[in-house]
Amino acid sequence: MTPTPNWLRRRGAKPQPADDKLWEICPSCGERIYIKDLDAQQRVCPKCGHHFRLPALDRIALLADGDFDEIGENLVTGDPLQWSDRVPYREKTQGDRTKSGLLEAIVAGFCTVEQIPIGLGVMDFNFRGGTMGGVVGEKVTLLVEECARRRVPCVIVTSSGGARMEEGMIGLMQLAKTSGAVERFGALGLPLVTILTDPTTGGVSASFGFQGDVVIAESGAAIGFAGRRVIDQTIRQKLPEGFQTAEFLLEHGQVDMVVRRSDMKAALASVLRFLIAKGYGAVDVARPKSA
Amino acid sequence: MNVIVELEKPLLELEAKIEGLKKLNETQRVDFSAEIRALNEKAVSLEAEIFGNLTPWQRVHLARHPRRPLAMDYISKLDGFVELHGDRSYRDDPALVAGYAYLRGVPVFVLGQQKGRDTKENLYRSFGMAHPEGYRKAARIMRLAEKFGKPLLTFVDTPGAYPGIGAEERGQAEAIATNIKLMAGLRTPIVVNIVGEGGSGGALGIGVGDHIAMLQHAIYSVASPEAAASILWRDSTKAEEAAMRLRLTSEDLFEFGIVDEVVPEPMGGAHRDPAKVVDAVLAADARALDKLMSLKPEQLLDRRYEKYRKIGAHEEMVLDRAAR
Ligand SMILES: [Zn+2]
Numbered sequence: 326m327t328p329t330p331n332w333l334r335r336r337g338a339k340p341q342p343a344d345d346k347l348w349e350i351c352p353s354c355g356e357r358i359y360i361k362d363l364d365a366q367q368r369v370c371p372k373c374g375h376h377f378r379l380p381a382l383d384r385i386a387l388l389a390d391g392d393f394d395e396i397g398e399n400l401v402t403g404d405p406l407q408w409s410d411r412v413p414y415r416e417k418t419q420g421d422r423t424k425s426g427l428l429e430a431i432v433a434g435f436c437t438v439e440q441i442p443i444g445l446g447v448m449d450f451n452f453r454g455g456t457m458g459g460v461v462g463e464k465v466t467l468l469v470e471e472c473a474r475r476r477v478p479c480v481i482v483t484s485s486g487g488a489r490m491e492e493g494m495i496g497l498m499q500l501a502k503t504s505g506a507v508e509r510f511g512a513l514g515l516p517l518v519t520i521l522t523d524p525t526t527g528g529v530s531a532s533f534g535f536q537g538d539v540v541i542a543e544s545g546a547a548i549g550f551a552g553r554r555v556i557d558q559t560i561r562q563k564l565p566e567g568f569q570t571a572e573f574l575l576e577h578g579q580v581d582m583v584v585r586r587s588d589m590k591a592a593l594a595s596v597l598r599f600l601i602a603k604g605y606g607a608v609d610v611a612r613p614k615s616a
Numbered sequence: 617m618n619v620i621v622e623l624e625k626p627l628l629e630l631e632a633k634i635e636g637l638k639k640l641n642e643t644q645r646v647d648f649s650a651e652i653r654a655l656n657e658k659a660v661s662l663e664a665e666i667f668g669n670l671t672p673w674q675r676v677h678l679a680r681h682p683r684r685p686l687a688m689d690y691i692s693k694l695d696g697f698v699e700l701h702g703d704r705s706y707r708d709d710p711a712l713v714a715g716y717a718y719l720r721g722v723p724v725f726v727l728g729q730q731k732g733r734d735t736k737e738n739l740y741r742s743f744g745m746a747h748p749e750g751y752r753k754a755a756r757i758m759r760l761a762e763k764f765g766k767p768l769l770t771f772v773d774t775p776g777a778y779p780g781i782g783a784e785e786r787g788q789a790e791a792i793a794t795n796i797k798l799m800a801g802l803r804t805p806i807v808v809n810i811v812g813e814g815g816s817g818g819a820l821g822i823g824v825g826d827h828i829a830m831l832q833h834a835i836y837s838v839a840s841p842e843a844a845a846s847i848l849w850r851d852s853t854k855a856e857e858a859a860m861r862l863r864l865t866s867e868d869l870f871e872f873g874i875v876d877e878v879v880p881e882p883m884g885g886a887h888r889d890p891a892k893v894v895d896a897v898l899a900a901d902a903r904a905l906d907k908l909m910s911l912k913p914e915q916l917l918d919r920r921y922e923k924y925r926k927i928g929a930h931e932e933m934v935l936d937r938a939a940r
Contacts, residue, residue: 403929405872406863410848428933459929466925488816488838490848493862494874497838498927500796500817501824505921508801528838530789531777531817536797550788550817551779555843558852559779569784577785 332393333382337426351375353545367586376545376586378523380425381432381449384482388445388590389436396435396471397464401428405459408491417491418453425451429460430485433468435475439594440613441601444472447482450524455485457529458492462499465533469506473513476611478597482520483534486552487527500532507536514608516600518593521548521571521580535579539596542571542580543589549574619677623666624884630659667884673856675865679813679835683887685894687713687728687744687771690811693894694719694726694769702753706786709750711742711778712822714757719769720902722909725761727754727822728771731812744813745778748791751821755791758798767805767905770822775840777818792821799824800924805908805916807901810834810866810875811886816843826920827904828874830866831897832881836874837864874927877904 348359353375363370367387368377385393408414422428430452435444446468448455457465465481472479488496507517519537521530523546530550534540542548549569556564567573571583584592601610634655641648670678678684691697694717701708713728729746732738746754761768777788799806799822806825814823814836830836839847841855844862848854869875879893879900886893908916 399933399935400930401933403931405929406861408861410857410861463928463930486847490838490844490858490862492929493838493864494836494869494872495927495929497816497820498874498924500820501800502924502927504793504796504824505800505924508797509921511797512801526789528817531792531821532796533793535787535790535793548789549784550777550792551784552847554846556779556781556784558846560781562781564781568781577787579787579790 330386330389330391330393332391332395333386336382336395349377369586374544374585376523376543378450378484379586380451381427381447381482384447384522385432385434385436385445387586388438388480388482388593390438390440391436393434393436393445396433397467398428398432398434400460400463403459403492405495406491406493408493414491421452425449427452429464430455430457431461431464433464435471435477437613438480438590438597441594441597442475442477442611442613443597444468444475444477444479445482446480448484448529450484453489453491455483455529456487456489456496457485457499458489458496459499461489462496462502465499465503466506469503469510469517473510473515476513476515476609478516478518478601478610479510480518480520480593480597481533481537482522483525483529484522485525485527485529485534487529487531497528500528503533504536507533511538514606515610516597518596518600520589520593522546524548526550526552538600540580541589541592541596542574542583544571544583544585546571548580618681619674620681620885621677623674627659627662627666627884630655630662634659663883672859672862672865673841675833676835676841676855676859678833678885681885681887682733683890684812685886685890686733687730687773687811689890690771690809690894690897691715691717691726691728693898694724695721697726700757703749703756705752706749709742709747709753710740711744711774712746712750712754714753716766719898719905722767722902722905724767724769724905725757726769726771727757729774729819729822731773742778744774745776745818746774746821747778747780747783748786748788751777751788751791751795754822755795755798758795758802762802762804765804767807767909768802768825769901769905770806770808770825772808772810772814772819772823772836773812774815774818775813776815776843777821792817795821796824800920801917803913803917805905805911806920807904807908809897809901810836811897813840815840824920824924826908826916826923827876829877829879829897829900829904830869830875831879831886831893832866833885834866835864836866836869837862872927
């Protein structure tokens with residue numbers, strides 16, 4: 326991988342696995358892969374091409390040209406329900422911080438992708454399964470609003486189990502809040518491109534995930550509304566081969582393209598470059614100087 | 617089994633006894649009025665004893681009571697309801713009823729999630745769980761409401777959007793996502809009624825609006841208690857615990873600012889006096905619409921944006937930038 330960018334160095338080191346694990350077993354082909362090698366391969370299995378989940382900071386490093394100006398980085402989890410089950414919610418999120426090296430399940434900010442200035446939000450499954458509570462909703466809303474102010478495209482990379490249970494209805498209402506921002510943003514003629522990665526289900530797929538003007542799915546990602554378990558319990562019948570995979574969604578007309586991780590930056594830049602290119606109407610959008 | 621149906625059995629028996637005595641009183645020469653009075657007092661105190669302090673789990677069952685008024689019970693009390701069908705693409709979804717009607721003389725477009733009264737009707741209506749084509753029919757109606765300048769009135773009563781193979785193949789997530797965004801920007805007033813069960817994104821798919829009225833004993837939750845228990849603890853039998861923690865009652869949601877108005881129900885729930893409840897809900901809707909219709913579209917949209925913009929829960933941390 327490319328050397329650590331300055332913004333990432335500023336941000337602090339990426340969390341070390343607590344258990345000194347040296348390798349991962351590929352769930353697809355069973356290959357034992359050294360984590361060092363896996364990281365060097367953008368966490369794609371060198372033997373079979375299986376895409377392991379990518380932490381948010383690695384995703385940003387993969388897509389951004391250089392610098393990344395974070396916004397909302399000081400927003401941390403509230404506890405509106407004073408939730409406690411086996412473990413209090415506040416303790417759970419402390420654990421998520423350690424596990425993910427992040428303060429919440431999304432990192433948002435501004436950068437360029439092949440010189441195109443964009444706002445970029447990236448979710449991280451390692452923080453509470455990427456679920457959307459008040460902080461994720463607020464940061465997505467801030468990002469989209471700020472993209473509107475700066476007149477730049479917005480790109481959101483999703484990885485989420487949906488709305489966060491521990492914040493109850495405050496979590497569900499983030500669907501409406503983020504959708505309000507996306508609606509206003511879209512009315513300006515500015516593009517939202519979403520990249521759905523493994524997994525994207527529930528409240529995130531049912532809000533900004535599928536509100537993209539162009540929806541890209543990463544190879545092999547599990548994407549859908551209802552979780553497999555819920556569907557199993559409801560219909561009690563065998564699910565078809567490859568059900569709810571990116572490729573299945575492409576076949577059923579639910580996403581525009583399925584892209585491998587190694588091609589993701591180029592694919593994203595191509596879509597963005599086209600959407601902001603000067604055409605018939607005059608949309609007020611910040612374009613790269615070279616364009 | 618519905619726990620409320622069990623719980624209210626002695627009360628119903630007592631009430632039947634009172635009715636019997638009343639009939640006797642009318643037809644026989646013996647005067648039972650003293651007995652009737654005494655039994656009536658007993659019924660009132662029994663009612664208070666049973667319903668006075670329901671747990672969240674009992675509230676969930678009250679919201680799912682088999683005799684609770686359903687969406688169509690409200691919609692049929694509007695004037696001149698005409699049903700409109702289909703998403704123009706796949707099929708008509710009976711779980712989500714659409715159409716137009718008049719509310720106290722005001723022309724409105726109407727959407728409602730309709731459960732069945734019995735097994736046969738529940739199978740026909742998918743237990744009030746809409747498929748993508750149901751949400752897309754709703755989207756059609758929303759666009760019509762905007763185009764023809766008619767307010768939109770919705771009745772939410774669903775355990776959630778239908779989870780199944782066809783629903784996923786046809787894009788359940790996209791259908792709901794589209795509706796939420798559409799309602800966020802719809803240039804006409806939207807009044808939402810949570811009348812029974814508000815389950816997750818499936819409820820929100822017709823649930824974004826300017827005025828959210830919720831019946832006192834309806835519930836509205838990020839996921840059904842069963843689903844939440846399954847997600848949190850991989851054990852759907854812990855639904856009772858989930859119901860307790862999720863804060864899904866009308867009092868909770870009014871406190872959070874998610875619901876704008878709580879419409880009271882008679883002691884024991886809406887099914888104890890359906891006609892009165894239907895009237896109260898439609899009266900609340902008429903009052904809300906009266907206010908909203910005086911706003912200009914821009915005011916309406918700004919107000920709606922701010923309403924959702926401020927719902928959140930985050931704290932701010934002082935970051936030591938120098939250290940980073
Ligand atoms: Zn492999």
